[in-house]
Amino acid sequence: MLTPEQEAVVRAIRKLVDFWQITADELDMGPQAPRAPAPPPPAAPKGPKYRHPLTQQTWDGEGVQPQWLKEALTREGYTVDELRISPDALA
Template structure:
C-alpha cells in the first residue's frame, strides 16, 4: 500500500482541525448551559461568583504616581517615569538642571 501524499495528509489535517474546533465549540456550549442551569437553580448572579462579566484578560491598571518635578511657571508636572515631557526637555536643553524642577 502506497503512503498517502502530502496533499492528502494536509487535507486530513485540515479536516481534523475543523473537527477539533467543532468539538471545542460544542463542549463550551454545553459547559455554558450547565453553568447557567446551576446559576438559575441556586439563584446566583455574576456578582456572586466574584468575577467580572467578561472573559477578557485583565489589563494592569495604571496607578498614579506622585509628581517629582514641576515647571515653576506653568505648573506642569512629571512623575519621573516614562519619557521626559517637552517642557522639561526644552528647559534642560536651555541649560537648566533637572534638580531645578524637583519638588
C-alpha cells in the first residue's frame, strides 16, 4: 500500500512517461533488490512489576532500580517477593 506522497510521485512519473512516450523496455532498470521488511511495531508498554505497599510507587523492572525500591529493600526490610505485583493483580 502506498502512502499519499508515494501515490503523488507515481502519478507524476506516469505523466512524464506518457509525455515523453517512454516504453517499458526503455525503463530497463535491471534486477531489483528485495525490499527490507518493515520494522516491527513498538512493543506495547509493560505494566509495573513492583509496588510499594504503603506509598503505591511502582517500577516496571527495567533500567536502574528507583530509590524507593532500594530503600524498601535495605532500610524498610521488605523482600523482593513482598514488593512484586502478582500477575493476578494485573489482570
